Structures are given as structure tokens and as C-alpha cells.
Amino acid sequence: TQRYDVVVVGGGAAGCAVTASLFKRNPELRIAVIEPREQHYYQPGWTLVGAGVFDRARTERPMARCIPHGAHWIHAAVAGFEPEQQRVVLEDGNRISYRALVVCPGLSLHWDGIEGLRETLGKNGVTSNYQFELAPYTWQQVQNLREGRALFTQPAMPIKCAGAPQKAMYLSCDWWLKQAVLAQIDVEFCSAGAVLFGVAAFVPPLMQYVERYGAQLNFNTDLIAVDGHARRAWFRQTDANGESRTIEKTFDFLHAVPPQRAPEFIRQSPLAGADGWLEADHETLRHPRFGNVFSLGDVCAAPNAKTAAAVRKQAPVVAENVLALLAGRGPQAIYDGYGSCPLTVERGKVVLAEFGYGGKLLPTFPLDPTVPRRLAWDLKVKMMPGIYFDLMLRGREWLAEPRHLPHQPLAVEAPAACDF
Numbered sequence: 001t002q003r004y005d006v007v008v009v010g011g012g013a014a015g016c017a018v019t020a021s022l023f024k025r026n027p028e029l030r031i032a033v034i035e036p037r038e039q040h041y042y043q044p045g046w047t048l049v050g051a052g053v054f055d056r057a058r059t060e061r062p063m064a065r066c067i068p069h070g071a072h073w074i075h076a077a078v079a080g081f082e083p084e085q086q087r088v089v090l091e092d093g094n095r096i097s098y099r100a101l102v103v104c105p106g107l108s109l110h111w112d113g114i115e116g117l118r119e120t121l122g123k124n125g126v127t128s129n130y131q132f133e134l135a136p137y138t139w140q141q142v143q144n145l146r147e148g149r150a151l152f153t154q155p156a157m158p159i160k161c162a163g164a165p166q167k168a169m170y171l172s173c174d175w176w177l178k179q180a181v182l183a184q185i186d187v188e189f190c191s192a193g194a195v196l197f198g199v200a201a202f203v204p205p206l207m208q209y210v211e212r213y214g215a216q217l218n219f220n221t222d223l224i225a226v227d228g229h230a231r232r233a234w235f236r237q238t239d240a241n242g243e244s245r246t247i248e249k250t251f252d253f254l255h256a257v258p259p260q261r262a263p264e265f266i267r268q269s270p271l272a273g274a275d276g277w278l279e280a281d282h283e284t285l286r287h288p289r290f291g292n293v294f295s296l297g298d299v300c301a302a303p304n305a306k307t308a309a310a311v312r313k314q315a316p317v318v319a320e321n322v323l324a325l326l327a328g329r330g331p332q333a334i335y336d337g338y339g340s341c342p343l344t345v346e347r348g349k350v351v352l353a354e355f356g357y358g359g360k361l362l363p364t365f366p367l368d369p370t371v372p373r374r375l376a377w378d379l380k381v382k383m384m385p386g387i388y389f390d391l392m393l394r395g396r397e398w399l400a401e402p403r404h405l406p407h408q409p410l411a412v413e414a415p416a417a418c419d420f
């Protein structure tokens with residue numbers, strides 16, 4: 001078996017960012033990144049692809065250009081973990097050994113959780129910005145629609161970028177308003193949840209846009225089945241007494257967001273908690289049962305908003321705590337739960353929601369964060385792709401300095417040095 005100081009599972013936002021943060025602190029490390037895909041995606045751009053603001057090519061780069069130089073890219077998928085032996089198992093049965101493991105394979109979009117959806121995606125006016133191939137279809141369908149009913153759905157939490165289902169609605173409505181067809185379109189937002197946005201401070205400015213666009217909000221209304229050909233959708237609607245019934249809606253346009261869960265190989269692994277997500281201390285991001293295992297990004301069970309913005313702050317925390325472990329020290333860097341959701345309420349304006357654990361507001365700029373701003377739109381559209389590819393994935397940690405705990409005792413034995 002090959003053995004590395006650090007094995008990183010997944011070369012997405014989290015895997016590349018944490019690898020770059022580790023090399024920035026210690027260029028001598030032997031790091032392997034295990035990632036099966038050829039392409040890396042800047043997923044936050046897909047909301048803008050669905051609104052015709054970005055070309056989808058801007059959101060895709062060859063993986064070879066994203067995995068930091070110096071790391072050994074193992075072009076394979078991980079199938080399981082043997083944490084007692086400090087090994088991961090690849091799909092072909094090969095095993096890779098590590099001193100420290102960082103687990104960040106993202107989450108799994110459960111398209112089959114909605115009956116009939118997979119068959120009709122990309123046809124019959126049914127689309128989703130949650131997939132690279134489909135985001136351009138959203139824009140095409142938005143431009144084609146001039147009357148009828150448009151449904152936007154949101155599944156149960158947690159999902160990645162909890163604001164993305166409604167961002168698709170606002171940008172579509174903005175277009176229809178500017179084309180003077182919005183009055184002929186019935187817009188409905190159907191959410192499995194009970195509130196428009198999880199952090200109460202941002203609900204009033206969002207409600208102003210819901211009213212401006214005349215969108216109807218249906219809470220506790222979960223999409224369960226679609227017949228694209230017949231243009232019908234079924235929802236499980238739950239009332240205040242917890243009684244549920246199935247309701248049917250016809251549509252001309254449907255923007256669906258699938259239910260989301262930890263990838264199967266994580267849910268089946270000894271690293272998962274009862275809910276299937278990868279267990280981690282919410283502050284140190286270290287596994288509570290296997291002391292040389294860390295996680296970050298969408299797979300992590302910590303109750304932060306699952307966003308690339310969260311990854312930007314988590315990566316230096318994990319990098320510092322991994323290095324402490326390799327040096328025989330306990331974790332000292334602390335993650336405050338920061339996540340961000342730039343709510344694109346219209347072309348040219350964004351409500352920049354930035355918050356940490358417990359919904360604590362954590363604005364980067366000294367401005368009222370609940371006000372829709374042009375500045376925040378420019379940040380999202382003009383600066384964010386560069387911040388992502390050229391800073392975050394390169395270990396240039398912009399405003400991401402972690403807080404530190406006083407010295408911690410090490411709960412596990414420091415892993416033995418590699419004998420190369």
C-alpha cells in the first residue's frame with residue numbers, strides 16, 4: 001500500500017482548498033488527493049448560468065489545473081474506510097494509508113427521491129440549476145415562457161446553498177418582469193420547510209421581492225412526483241397538526257431541487273453519524289471517534305450553511321489542526337460556523353447573507369447586510385469566480401484567519417512519521 005502524510009478524499013471546493021492550505025503551511029508534506037472526475041465545477045456560478053448572466057464554460061475547469069501542485073492525484077473513487085488501520089479503500093480494492101485523513105467528497109443529489117423527475121429533466125420545461133448540464137436549459141426555458149404557471153421547489157434541509165432554489169425564482173421573475181410578461185405568469189415557490197430563509201434577519205428584504213414579483217409561497221409543501229409529459233407535479237403538504245395530504249399542481253415550467261444526503265459510501269462507513277453525514281466536532285472539525293480524521297465541506301455534519309463560502313473558512317482550520325496532529329499536538333484552530341449566501345434578488349442586486357452558528361450575523365463589510373446592494377452583485381458576478389479559483393483553491397487565505405483555542409491535550413497518539 002502507498003502511504004501519505006495526508007490523504008484528502010474529494011478534489012472539489014473543499015479538497016483543493018484544504019490541500020492548498022496544507023502546502024502553504026508545509027510544502028514538504030506528502031499529500032494524495034483521491035478524486036475520480038476529470039472536471040472541477042464552480043457550482044455557485046450555476047445560479048447565474050440559469051439566468052443567462054454566465055456562460056456555463058466559466059464554471060468548469062480541468063481537475064488537473066485545480067488540484068494543487070505537489071499533491072499526488074489518485075484518479076479513482078473511494079469506496080470505504082478502515083479507520084482502525086488508517087487506510088481508505090478504493091473502488092478497485094486498492095488501499096491507501098495515511099497519517100491524517102481529510103474527508104470531503106461533497107453531498108449526493110438524490111434525483112430518484114422524486115418519482116419521475118430523472119426521466120423528465122431537461123425536457124417538458126423541467127429543469128434544475130443544481131446540475132451543470134441543466135442550468136443552460138433553465139435560461140432557455142425562462143426566455144421561452146410568456147404565460148402559464150412556473151413552479152420553483154425546495155426539498156427538506158440540509159441542502160447545499162439553501163438560498164439557491166429561491167435565487168432561481170427571483171432571477172427568473174426579474175426577467176419576466178422586464179419582458180412585461182410576469183403578469184401572465186403564475187409563480188409559486190413550494191418548499192418542504194416552514195420558513196423562506198433560515199436566518200430571520202434576511203426574511204423581510206426577501207419578502208419585499210416575493211411581493212414585487214407576486215409569487216405565492218407554499219410552505220411544508222414537498223415535491224414527491226412529476227409527470228413531465230402531462231406537466232403535472234405532486235406534493236406532500238403537511239398542516240399545523242402534522243396531517244399530510246397529497247396535492248396536485250399543473251405547470252408550464254418547473255425548477256426542481258432534489259433532496260440531498262451524504263454519499264452512499266459515507267453513509268455506510270464507520271465515520272458517519274446516525275444521520276449519515278460525516279461526524280465532526282463543530283469547532284475543530286475533527287472526528288470525535290477517530291482522532292486523525294477531519295472533514296469539511298458539504299459532507300460534514302456540522303450545522304453550518306453548506307456553501308463554498310463555508311469551505312473558505314473551514315480549510316485553514318482543518319489545515320492547522322491536521323498539522324498540529326502530525327506534530328503530536330491537539331487541535332487549536334476553531335471554525336465559527338461561517339457560511340454565506342449571496343441572494344440574487346434581481347439582476348444587479350444581491351442581499352449578501354453571511355452568518356455563523358446559531359444564525360449569528362457575520363458581515364464581512366461594515367454595511368447593513370439586509371439591504372440589497374449593487375456592490376454585493378458585483379462581488380458575486382465579477383469577483384467571486386476569481387476569489388474561488390485564484391485565491392481559495394491556491395491557499396491564499398483572504399480574510400479567513402481562524403480563531404485559536406488555548407493549547408489542547410492530544411486525545412490520540414500522534415501518528416507515526418512516514419517511512420518513505
Ligand code: FAD
Pocket residue numbers: 009010011012013014015034035036037040042043044045046047076077078079104105106107129130131160161164263265296297298299306307308309310311340341342
Ligand atoms: P464539491 O465541490 O461538490 O466537491 C466534491 C468532490 O468530491 C467532487 O469533485 C466529487 O467528484 C468528489 N467525490 C465524490 N465522490 C467521491 C468518491 N467516492 N471518492 C473521491 N472523490 C469523490 N456556495 C456558495 O458559497 N455560494 C453560492 O452562491 C452557492 N451557490 C450554489 C448554487 C448551486 C446551484 C449549487 C449546486 C451550489 C451552490 N453553492 C454555493 C454550494 C457550493 O458549491 C458547495 O457548498 C461546495 O462546492 C462544497 O464543496 P465540497 O468540496 O464539499 O463539494
